[in-house]
Amino acid sequence: MNKTFTLTIDGQSVDAPQDSTIQQVLESINKPAPLICAHEATTPEGLCRQCVVEVEGWRVLAPSCVTKINEGMVIHTASERVIRSRRTILEMLNASVDLSEAPELQAQMDEFGADRERFPHAKTREQDVKDDNPFFVRDYEKCLMCWRCVQACGDDIQYTYSISVGGRGFESKISTFFDSPMPETSCVFCGNCVAVCPTNALKSKTEFFMEQGLDYDEIRQEKRAEKKKMGGGK
Amino acid sequence: MIKSQKSVRSTCPYCGVGCQVDLQIKDEKIFRVDAPFGVAPNFGRLCTKGRFGVDYVHHPSRLKTPLIRKDLGTKPRQAIGIEGFREATWDEALDLAAEKFAEIVQAKGADAIGSFCSAKATNEDNYLFQKFVRGVIGTNNVDHCARLCHAASVAGLQIALGTSAMSNSIAEMKDLDVFIVAGSNTTETHPVISTFLREAVVKNGAKLIVVDPRQIEMTQFATRWLRQKPGTDVAVFQAMAQVIIQENLYDSDFIQKRVDGFDDYAASIQESTPEWAEQISGVPAAEIRESARLYANAEKAAIYWGMGISQSVHGTDNALSLANLALLSGNLGKTGTGLNPLRGQNNVQGCSDAGGLPNVFPGYQSVTDPESRAKFEGDWGVVLNPEAGLTTMEMVDAAEKGVIRGYYVMGENPMMSEPDLRHARHVMEELDFVLVQDIFMNETGEYADIILPASSFAEKEGTFTNSDRRVQLIREAVPAPGEARDDWEIISDLAKRVEEKLGRKTSAGFEFDSASSIWDEMARLTPDFQGITHERIEREDGVHWPCPTPDHPGTPYLFADTFPSGKGQLTPLNYRPSQELPDDEYPLLLSTGRVLYHWHGGTMTRRSKLDDIYPDPTVEIHPKDAKPLDIHAGDWIKVRSRRGEIKVKALVTKRSRPGMVFIPIHFAEAAANELTLDARDPQAKIPDYKVAAVVLEKVN
Numbered sequence: 001m002n003k004t005f006t007l008t009i010d011g012q013s014v015d016a017p018q019d020s021t022i023q024q025v026l027e028s029i030n031k032p033a034p035l036i037c038a039h040e041a042t043t044p045e046g047l048c049r050q051c052v053v054e055v056e057g058w059r060v061l062a063p064s065c066v067t068k069i070n071e072g073m074v075i076h077t078a079s080e081r082v083i084r085s086r087r088t089i090l091e092m093l094n095a096s097v098d099l100s101e102a103p104e105l106q107a108q109m110d111e112f113g114a115d116r117e118r119f120p121h122a123k124t125r126e127q128d129v130k131d132d133n134p135f136f137v138r139d140y141e142k143c144l145m146c147w148r149c150v151q152a153c154g155d156d157i158q159y160t161y162s163i164s165v166g167g168r169g170f171e172s173k174i175s176t177f178f179d180s181p182m183p184e185t186s187c188v189f190c191g192n193c194v195a196v197c198p199t200n201a202l203k204s205k206t207e208f209f210m211e212q213g214l215d216y217d218e219i220r221q222e223k224r225a226e227k228k229k230m231g232g233g234k
Numbered sequence: 235m236i237k238s239q240k241s242v243r244s245t246c247p248y249c250g251v252g253c254q255v256d257l258q259i260k261d262e263k264i265f266r267v268d269a270p271f272g273v274a275p276n277f278g279r280l281c282t283k284g285r286f287g288v289d290y291v292h293h294p295s296r297l298k299t300p301l302i303r304k305d306l307g308t309k310p311r312q313a314i315g316i317e318g319f320r321e322a323t324w325d326e327a328l329d330l331a332a333e334k335f336a337e338i339v340q341a342k343g344a345d346a347i348g349s350f351c352s353a354k355a356t357n358e359d360n361y362l363f364q365k366f367v368r369g370v371i372g373t374n375n376v377d378h379c380a381r382l383c384h385a386a387s388v389a390g391l392q393i394a395l396g397t398s399a400m401s402n403s404i405a406e407m408k409d410l411d412v413f414i415v416a417g418s419n420t421t422e423t424h425p426v427i428s429t430f431l432r433e434a435v436v437k438n439g440a441k442l443i444v445v446d447p448r449q450i451e452m453t454q455f456a457t458r459w460l461r462q463k464p465g466t467d468v469a470v471f472q473a474m475a476q477v478i479i480q481e482n483l484y485d486s487d488f489i490q491k492r493v494d495g496f497d498d499y500a501a502s503i504q505e506s507t508p509e510w511a512e513q514i515s516g517v518p519a520a521e522i523r524e525s526a527r528l529y530a531n532a533e534k535a536a537i538y539w540g541m542g543i544s545q546s547v548h549g550t551d552n553a554l555s556l557a558n559l560a561l562l563s564g565n566l567g568k569t570g571t572g573l574n575p576l577r578g579q580n581n582v583q584g585c586s587d588a589g590g591l592p593n594v595f596p597g598y599q600s601v602t603d604p605e606s607r608a609k610f611e612g613d614w615g616v617v618l619n620p621e622a623g624l625t626t627m628e629m630v631d632a633a634e635k636g637v638i639r640g641y642y643v644m645g646e647n648p649m650m651s652e653p654d655l656r657h658a659r660h661v662m663e664e665l666d667f668v669l670v671q672d673i674f675m676n677e678t679g680e681y682a683d684i685i686l687p688a689s690s691f692a693e694k695e696g697t698f699t700n701s702d703r704r705v706q707l708i709r710e711a712v713p714a715p716g717e718a719r720d721d722w723e724i725i726s727d728l729a730k731r732v733e734e735k736l737g738r739k740t741s742a743g744f745e746f747d748s749a750s751s752i753w754d755e756m757a758r759l760t761p762d763f764q765g766i767t768h769e770r771i772e773r774e775d776g777v778h779w780p781c782p783t784p785d786h787p788g789t790p791y792l793f794a795d796t797f798p799s800g801k802g803q804l805t806p807l808n809y810r811p812s813q814e815l816p817d818d819e820y821p822l823l824l825s826t827g828r829v830l831y832h833w834h835g836g837t838m839t840r841r842s843k844l845d846d847i848y849p850d851p852t853v854e855i856h857p858k859d860a861k862p863l864d865i866h867a868g869d870w871i872k873v874r875s876r877r878g879e880i881k882v883k884a885l886v887t888k889r890s891r892p893g894m895v896f897i898p899i900h901f902a903e904a905a906a907n908e909l910t911l912d913a914r915d916p917q918a919k920i921p922d923y924k925v926a927a928v929v930l931e932k933v934n
Contacts, residue, residue, distance in 0.1 A: 100235075136286075188425065190285060
């Protein structure tokens, strides 16, 4: 069971347990691939393709987060093809999604030399901020559909299943059933979705108000108005 | 995007899970709470209270200066709001408090003082509190809210195993095959633990048996749901034991090696058949049989329970009936297997560990044992009282009889948490002196003569011990408001002044420069803590006691080889009905408990944004009961018992059984304890919060 495979990564020979993914091996030699959709608390899904590497003899690039290793694999983590692919993914995401509050992605764009203006006429995911509960806001202009929040709400953390993906293609978006406001869903406001969001599309409301220049006591006044709105007594 | 100026690792101040949090600070305010992934016990998970509910720390109504009652000395004392107090300096307030305590001690004796330490304060605060009460005042009348929550679990587990803590660590939940969740609305009261339990079911195929009269969320993940009538738990578990014995499902090797009393116990439950239990509890006999088989045949099974088991006139029996199941089936002493009372408060385990109980010093060393007493007398340099003190409710009785004349209440709110509040208030009115130390004015503070402002969890250093005995740090993240001070500093200053007023020649020792040095003194006197220091916790994130030496790894699960009492004890039990059951005049059964968005007496969550989503007191009522009374969702309802009445909003739902209503305990304007009765478990002295009789009336 504990058999190991021997791989070659960027010319270096590496032994790893045979049930590892490429990403696990890369982490073990301190050379992790960049990630967008994967998070240490959620199950890798291979959605974003940012962690791709080149495997000799393979027609397509391999997403390292979900690809299991094989004996004798020869892997290149920084070939031109890999870098171009990562750069293009970032450029396309940046064209349609507001990544201004995604520090990790900004760093990746710098690292891979992404041209932030490459697709100036791309259709953006413009929409209003959803503000329907006392705890967090949802600004889906910033959502790159990494799916982490859905996983956190479901089988990776909370087992509450209040959000999922709705719609098709460009229109697909993270949503509740029937697009209901959060308080009308099974949501328990644990905020574990907020914790795994890479772009600040999900943001605690205190932060949201502070950005608008309100201080703590003014936020409390806002909340009081909110309580009335929610049907609260006094 | 708000840039964090400082990230401070700490421990969540709400429940006993002890989630590790990173408080993100800007301009001396907590603006976001993160949780470190990869760190036990919560591994990055939080619930709504930990994530969004710590904003109470910055609430404008935080106490900022010492306060002294304006009509000091007027009797009977009346409950007054903050306007009935005047601001004072620390010197004036502490001198006056010391004088009043000394007066009472000199005139009426040390046992005329009753004291309440705090399951919300640190181990260090509580150690020092009981040191002051025992070593300076000279009484063992010190107790805290554990009496009102898990006292019965403690009493039961002491009889069965000789100790009372949770057997397992939270991290072991993933290894389970079968688990019973009894009387615990885990998703609302211990939300993060509930995620690990649900993970065991969804990801690992574990089987869950829920025993609860209400259709709580955990039932959605259950293989079996035993919906007993409130107060009939003993019958259900006795019948499960009967099945285990009758069908030879017990672990005879385990029983032979590690358990006493099998023959007597087996003889005692011959008549306790599932059919008998069905008559009493309403749970179908077949369900009881299947559940018994499932539990007894499991490779690794554990039992988790909450207030539904312990807050009962037969709470000790309830806990014993669960312990009997574990002892019969050998589900103890292996990873993941055990008996787990889920602790309520962040530091209710630690407050008990630190000696916040009337009968024991820190580490459960008995005050009546001459050897333990000699050890503490030697270290503190004082003579200690050899008689065990009074429990929370016994202190109320003693105050009523005039035996107790003064109260010292630190971070507790008995005027919300005690049963039959009308009576509790009446007792408060007649006391000679009440000192309250808290972060907010609350229902108990309204009766105080002096209120001392304390710092909150985010403003001080110290340790909390979570439900699985893991000692963890809290750290200073923001400054305390105004002149508020750490509890241990206040206690030290008060203790020194009382010593002076009493003319003590030597001090019991209150010269500490940090919480860490207080811990070291406690650890020196407590074998189970001797291997733990603040520095070690810092290095390892947390250490599970018992941990007797610096090179001991700590103890995530208990009873690997033996029980503290040697052998486990099977205890024959008799089912006893609850004290007050519905009748013609009061036709509905009232059960009380908690909701996800609030916390206990509401002192914290009612001052948090959590209150925005659950702003009003409610009553859960079954449609069958609502219909004849013409009650609809959202109607205001008057709920009356023999003790009092409150006004609450109706939630018409099938969650509670027909004939039963459920009222959350968090709302001061409609305190559920106006309705509850002071009926106590004979061994644990815990009141019954789960069964009382009420009548409902629509308010027009």
